[in-house]
Amino acid sequence: MFPSRIWREKGQRYRLEAGKCRTCGYIAFPPRLVCPECGAVEFETIKLPDIGKLLTYTVIRVAPSQFTDEAPYAIGIAELPNGVKLTAQLVDCDVEKIKVGMDVRIEFRRIQTHDTHGVISYGYKFVPKWY
Amino acid sequence: MRDVAVVGIGMNKWGELWGKSFRDIFVEAALIAIKDAGVDKIDSMTIGCMTGGLFVGQEHLASMMADYLGYKHIPASRVESACASGGLAFRTAYIEVASGMSDIVLAGGVEKMTDVSGDGATYALATAADQEYEVFHGATFPGLYALMAVAHMEKYGTTRDMLSAVSVKNHKNGAKNPNAQYPFETTIEEVNNSVMVASPLRIMDCSPITDGAAAVILTTVDIAKKLGKPIIKVIGSGHATDTIALHSRKDLTTLAATKLAGERALKMAGKTIKDVDFAEVHDCFTIAEIIVSESLGIFPVGKGGEMAAKGESSLEGSFPINTSGGLKSKGHPVGATGIAQIYEIVKQLRGQAENGRQLKNNPKIGMAQNMGGSGGSSLVHILEVA
Amino acid sequence: MVGIVGYGAHIPRHRIKVEEIAKVWGADAPSYKKGLLLTQKSVPPPDTDTITLSVEATKNALKRAGNINPADIGAIYIGSESHPYAVKPSGTIVADAIGACPRIHCADFEFACKAGSEAMYVCLGLVKSGYVKYGLAIGGDTSQGAPGDALEYSAAAGAAAFIMGSDNVIAEILYTDAYMTDTPDFWRREHEYYPQHGGRFTGEPAYFTHTMGAAKAIMEKANMKPKDFTYAVFHQPNGKFPMRVGKMLGFTKEQIEPGWLSPVLGNTYSGASPMGLTSTLDIAKPGDKILMVSYGSGAGSDAFIWQVTDRINDVRDKAVRTRKLLDENLTFVDYGTYAKFRHKIRKNK
Numbered sequence: 001m002f003p004s005r006i007w008r009e010k011g012q013r014y015r016l017e018a019g020k021c022r023t024c025g026y027i028a029f030p031p032r033l034v035c036p037e038c039g040a041v042e043f044e045t046i047k048l049p050d051i052g053k054l055l056t057y058t059v060i061r062v063a064p065s066q067f068t069d070e071a072p073y074a075i076g077i078a079e080l081p082n083g084v085k086l087t088a089q090l091v092d093c094d095v096e097k098i099k100v101g102m103d104v105r106i107e108f109r110r111i112q113t114h115d116t117h118g119v120i121s122y123g124y125k126f127v128p129k130w131y
Numbered sequence: 132m133r134d135v136a137v138v139g140i141g142m143n144k145w146g147e148l149w150g151k152s153f154r155d156i157f158v159e160a161a162l163i164a165i166k167d168a169g170v171d172k173i174d175s176m177t178i179g180c181m182t183g184g185l186f187v188g189q190e191h192l193a194s195m196m197a198d199y200l201g202y203k204h205i206p207a208s209r210v211e212s213a214c215a216s217g218g219l220a221f222r223t224a225y226i227e228v229a230s231g232m233s234d235i236v237l238a239g240g241v242e243k244m245t246d247v248s249g250d251g252a253t254y255a256l257a258t259a260a261d262q263e264y265e266v267f268h269g270a271t272f273p274g275l276y277a278l279m280a281v282a283h284m285e286k287y288g289t290t291r292d293m294l295s296a297v298s299v300k301n302h303k304n305g306a307k308n309p310n311a312q313y314p315f316e317t318t319i320e321e322v323n324n325s326v327m328v329a330s331p332l333r334i335m336d337c338s339p340i341t342d343g344a345a346a347v348i349l350t351t352v353d354i355a356k357k358l359g360k361p362i363i364k365v366i367g368s369g370h371a372t373d374t375i376a377l378h379s380r381k382d383l384t385t386l387a388a389t390k391l392a393g394e395r396a397l398k399m400a401g402k403t404i405k406d407v408d409f410a411e412v413h414d415c416f417t418i419a420e421i422i423v424s425e426s427l428g429i430f431p432v433g434k435g436g437e438m439a440a441k442g443e444s445s446l447e448g449s450f451p452i453n454t455s456g457g458l459k460s461k462g463h464p465v466g467a468t469g470i471a472q473i474y475e476i477v478k479q480l481r482g483q484a485e486n487g488r489q490l491k492n493n494p495k496i497g498m499a500q501n502m503g504g505s506g507g508s509s510l511v512h513i514l515e516v517a
Numbered sequence: 518m519v520g521i522v523g524y525g526a527h528i529p530r531h532r533i534k535v536e537e538i539a540k541v542w543g544a545d546a547p548s549y550k551k552g553l554l555l556t557q558k559s560v561p562p563p564d565t566d567t568i569t570l571s572v573e574a575t576k577n578a579l580k581r582a583g584n585i586n587p588a589d590i591g592a593i594y595i596g597s598e599s600h601p602y603a604v605k606p607s608g609t610i611v612a613d614a615i616g617a618c619p620r621i622h623c624a625d626f627e628f629a630c631k632a633g634s635e636a637m638y639v640c641l642g643l644v645k646s647g648y649v650k651y652g653l654a655i656g657g658d659t660s661q662g663a664p665g666d667a668l669e670y671s672a673a674a675g676a677a678a679f680i681m682g683s684d685n686v687i688a689e690i691l692y693t694d695a696y697m698t699d700t701p702d703f704w705r706r707e708h709e710y711y712p713q714h715g716g717r718f719t720g721e722p723a724y725f726t727h728t729m730g731a732a733k734a735i736m737e738k739a740n741m742k743p744k745d746f747t748y749a750v751f752h753q754p755n756g757k758f759p760m761r762v763g764k765m766l767g768f769t770k771e772q773i774e775p776g777w778l779s780p781v782l783g784n785t786y787s788g789a790s791p792m793g794l795t796s797t798l799d800i801a802k803p804g805d806k807i808l809m810v811s812y813g814s815g816a817g818s819d820a821f822i823w824q825v826t827d828r829i830n831d832v833r834d835k836a837v838r839t840r841k842l843l844d845e846n847l848t849f850v851d852y853g854t855y856a857k858f859r860h861k862i863r864k865n866k
Contacts, residue, residue, distance in 0.1 A: 014610075030264060058281060059327075060328075062328045066269075070564065085379065087278075089269055120601055123268070131841060
């Protein structure tokens, strides 16, 4: 993957930066130029909380080549306390014991390594909130 | 707006067509459609193709297809809306005829998916999802529909067997379709025990990788009458979009674009879903058929799986769905699917469906629903036999 | 007063037991366990590297540091022998991830297992000189031992992060010292995947000489004896060495145990003695004095004398304790999974 594509998203992937609409309060992750709720165009940058609840999940067994080292791996959608929903991998858990509704925490991990030559992309993953 | 009818349909056997090229697959289907319509020329054509670029390295394909079809110099365009590209091509052609811009238009769809590895196909298909916020994290298409399936199972109690019932029913229908890629029957047990792809979805919940094309000819009802063909009128066309990222939707268990496209098509037709006799819907995964059947109002919300398990969507059921075998059995060459749905609707409305899959009691109105990505685009068309 | 204002650790949850490795190589597990005094080691999954461990350890350090503005961190140094890139800094990624960019000085350190304490040493100097308000020092590794080599039983993963500053100090730095000579006991040449070592040469002339040299020098400088310390933390390439060096210096088992993680963690290289310090701070009381001596092959030791302040009681439970990361929520993997995680299996490109 060309480095600019990874670099451009680092505010979101490294720091969970979102855009909060100054008019209606809608939180856009990733940030947008136009509010999908009210059409306003002024946003302030906020940082998303790093905890959430798992809304749904799947365990992927047939994995794209970048992810075969991690298969089987879980992908889930979690809802954060402010209502924002994210898709990410759910790691550090027995995939057989995942439950809808479980509490998760966001951790910083490698997402794709692009074999041994490419730039490494980092970002957020869910882990069970075990403490 | 002029009244528009479908006067010709064309399709060949779908499958892993190792010996056939991208262009030949399309031209074969188009020639059948032109012959079926009995027209001596077409004025223009629109082709649905999701990603010729990623599958065979070929973009700029509308011009090439026109040339190889023997129609060099006609206006030809390619439209794309992921797996709904075929449905979009049909709508575009419909608008072109209805508006008076052209009289006879070919709407086609084509995809050649087997010239890349399985991993290459997964990559190409995943371009229909949000690259940076879904695919980047390892989401695949079976994975995204699996997320919907788990949410639906949690919320409505949809079961493994209900998912399997959709696959069993579609394979039963597809076994009667000479063009189907996988015309075999299966059982609940076989589906339940097939290879896991993305839990809870197993390989027998998933539509396959397919090479194939389909084409239909649209013209005005007036011209259709002169051609002496059965008049299959396009009475409704609905199109809607939604966020392409699943997580951005308020509800993970409904398909808002499909609901809206269905409402728009029905409104245009002046009908309700109760007036529709049968439908071809986008069962890229078994859960998709269940949720689509709810979002279109065919079955009550939350009951799509139960109704499928009860046989309500079988050939003999209260609302037959996917008489062709659907994407599951017939195959899913993504850009061609939307056109092949129209092909089946016309077959049924003409009373020409083969091998005992023809619906009894002369169906009058059929609906085709074609969807892109995880539901980020949806097209619904309603056809009526005049 | 200059010292630690926030500290934190991070450890992957996966572990592999000595028996599981020994089984593959036909080695005698009981003798390895006895010889190395360790029973298992941490294993980083494929999505975990020195940078991800550093970010998570730093998040814990920031929690304990209270509401400091990451932009006030003027320097970030990461010590590791497993920086993910041969060329491209680890520190910039960590700095950007915690929101400390762009007015920050950044460098990656490497000195076998000593690079983490080096980062601490340099940050303390920069804070003391007034060059930076806060300095972030990290020691972390996802170290590799060659398959079947004795190192494979111990090479582990983990990181510790320390924010050094001059206000709200948790542990004041009283003295620092260092002891270095050219002693090639362990090395990895460029383009080589696994390190090599001098076997028993890594012991007496290397680990013991330098660790004791630094420990004696700093105690002499401070005019302190082992009994003047509540705790002592030594580099821990296995379970045995830190206990033995402690005993040789005159420390008791009780002084060493809180920071003695290697028996169930393995050797986290640059993270080893820094992580030992975090688990010692987790249980330390105000006024406690702690001796910390690192060791890095090649070879050298850094020594620190810390004095814990009253603030420790307010901050220790603002983040997860190191022992909890060490002992709870574990997944034991088999050698096959470990080999896959550590890219020891040759695959088609």
